[in-house]
Amino acid sequence: MEQDYIKLIFGLKLKQIRSERGLSLFGLSKLSGMSKSYLNEIEKGKKYPKPDKIALLSEHLDVPYDDMVSLKLDKNLAPIGEILQSKLLKEIPLELFGIQESTMIDIISNAPVKVTAFISTIIEIARNYNFSKESFYLASVRSFQEANNNYFDDLEQAVIKFAKTYQINLNEKISTQELEDVLTEEYGYTINNDELSAHIELENLRSIFVPKTKTLLITKSIDDSQRAFIYAKELAYNYLNIKERLYTFSWIKFENFDEVLNNFYASYFAGALTIPRQSFVNDIKNLFEQKQFNAKDFNATLFKYNGSPESIYQRLTNILPKDFNLNNLFFLRFSHRKNSNLFYLNKELHLAKQQSPRANENNEHYCRRWASLKVLEEISKNDSEHAFDIQISNYPEENTQYLVLASATKDPFRSDRFRSIAIGIKLNTQLRRKVNFLDHKSLKKIDVGVTCERCSIQNCDVRQVLATRLASKEKEAKTAAVVKQITERYS
CATH class of the missing domain: 3.30.450 (Beta-Lactamase)
Incomplete structure (x- = not known):
């Protein structure tokens, strides 16, 4: 098991026990003889105390040594332990929003009961609405777009540089054939227009890319603009040197968040190229x-x-x-x-x-x-x-x-x-x-x-139907108003 996880769990347990005893960090420092800063580092999951220090904490907090070092958490901390152990915090693209993982851990450790309730609510909602990992990733990307007003200047500039490099005139309608030529001549692609049409199971797929042979299989049912978009996305993956990527369009499943984010980057590049x-x-x-x-x-x-x-x-x-x-x-x-x-x-x-x-x-x-x-x-x-x-x-x-x-x-x-x-x-x-x-x-x-x-x-x-939700809301408002009147009369 990762040492980071063990440190975090011990820190969370220590903070919970200290809070239950009504002790401040200063108070625990006086009681145990350990410095306040050292105890703070332990509670934040940055340090793990040596056995003699754990024995001291066990004695002064009146908690069995084995309970102190056990990774088993009570019901208030159990959901947090699951999240830490599942590495969910590493999956969430916190850095996109300027949040450090340590900050998130601080939030969790400062209000474990409230955070646990919040996490349990999120899990319940996810279950009820069949909210998959893919949906979570897509929601994260959407939030990333919203946080940046859906404009990314580095990608806009990359398109301009790309056009200059390959002498593509952005003042004229982009030619699909021109994009295909760059793919085949510069990046060694082979275009296959027949294979996908032979498989009825693949009727919803527009393309598949086979990296080993650099073969791009494209369905015949798409129009010229859709073909241009697929070519432009492939050019984005290559020109931007993107390694973690999806190989089907539309996507079948995501393996990790980087694939989702890079899919967005490639799509943005393609839109900026075909619509200058x-x-x-x-x-x-x-x-x-x-x-x-x-x-x-x-x-x-x-x-x-x-x-x-x-x-x-x-x-x-x-x-x-x-x-x-x-x-x-x-x-x-x-x-x-x-x-x-x-x-x-x-x-x-x-x-x-x-x-x-x-x-x-x-x-x-x-x-x-x-x-x-x-x-x-x-x-x-x-x-x-x-x-x-x-x-x-x-x-x-x-x-x-x-x-x-x-x-x-x-x-x-x-x-x-x-x-x-x-x-x-x-x-x-x-x-x-x-x-x-x-x-x-x-x-x-x-x-x-x-x-x-x-x-x-x-x-x-x-x-289509009566305003049932509105009627229910109005009924609740009337009930609250009557309760308020009665309360005021008898106060």
């Missing part, structure tokens, strides 16, 4: 300067670059915070099956923590007034290639408004399946400074909720 920042920023500036929103111009921008509509919307989450100072935004991706009444939110990003809408795990009905869902309903009925909508979503309950743009496209891998992507930008003074068409009469303003179960909008023509 400076050109894209100019397009969005031109769009925002118009007195009336022009859907044709926006659609032209969507298909100007060698990137899918989803990549374009993702790229907006990079450049809006950096180049327009619009940090209060969210990104959503929904999936939907034709003739179904179900909508699944399978990807989200929130650059301001308080934003709605968010994923809901209670099988509630998302608001059908959202642009995200309306474009899905439209495309599934009309069977078109692309559906688009724009609106100002007004949340009466939260007193907030968002400018929302949403697009829906067919799922290239499954028949009768569709997906939508949307970006919502909070309507505030900063947005009004940047966007000229917000007050134009053609831009509709729609009152929306989050889910039907929690929505107070009256006479909604698209409501």
Whole structure:
């Protein structure tokens, strides 16, 4: 067993026993004859006392020696011991958020009962919602994106250097063939376009990379922009010298956090390469300067670059915070099956923590007034290639408004399946400074909720179920008000 773990467990036990005896570090120092700083180092798990010192502590704290050195923990510390032994703290990318592992251990040791309750709650939630290790890693990356406003200048600069090195013109639409040439000639790749199509079990995979022979197997069902994105990701892995990586796209499973983080880095690089920042920023500036929103111009921008509509919307989450100072935004991706009444939110990003809408795990009905869902309903009925909508979503309950743009496209891998992507930008003074068409009469303003179960909008023509959660909340509020009145009367 690792010495670090043994030190940490002894330190936690010593601190717990000392606290139960009502002793300060100063008090234990006087009692035992050991210095306060030495005892503090022990409790922090940095030092492990010699047997004679443990015997002294055992005697003065009135605890059997064997109990002191045992790795068995009582119920208050047991969950913490499990976390330390499982090396979970090493798996969590604490350094991404500027947190030291020692700081986290200090937090745990300073309030073991509260932390234990918190950890137990997290474990219970994970069990109830089938929260896997992969989900935890993905949530960590999402938090990392949010903490950095989803803009990473080192990757943006790497794309510019890459383009210069391989003489790729970022002012023109990136050629898929040009990217393939770099892969094959510079990095020795072999492209196989036939193998994946021969296996029905692999219908949901777009590519597999075999590192031993540098063979990239790609499915035939993807379009040119999707192929360009796969090539750009492979170029990122090579150019950025990334070793810990995934070999399938879409991913099957993650072995460790570095694979998840590096997958994000490669995807970011690919988006920045296929949708160059400076050109894209100019397009969005031109769009925002118009007195009336022009859907044709926006659609032209969507298909100007060698990137899918989803990549374009993702790229907006990079450049809006950096180049327009619009940090209060969210990104959503929904999936939907034709003739179904179900909508699944399978990807989200929130650059301001308080934003709605968010994923809901209670099988509630998302608001059908959202642009995200309306474009899905439209495309599934009309069977078109692309559906688009724009609106100002007004949340009466939260007193907030968002400018929302949403697009829906067919799922290239499954028949009768569709997906939508949307970006919502909070309507505030900063947005009004940047966007000229917000007050134009053609831009509709729609009152929306989050889910039907929690929505107070009256006479909604698209409501799916009654506002049961809201009714329950109102009942609780009335009960509390009556209790308060009675308490005040009898006080």
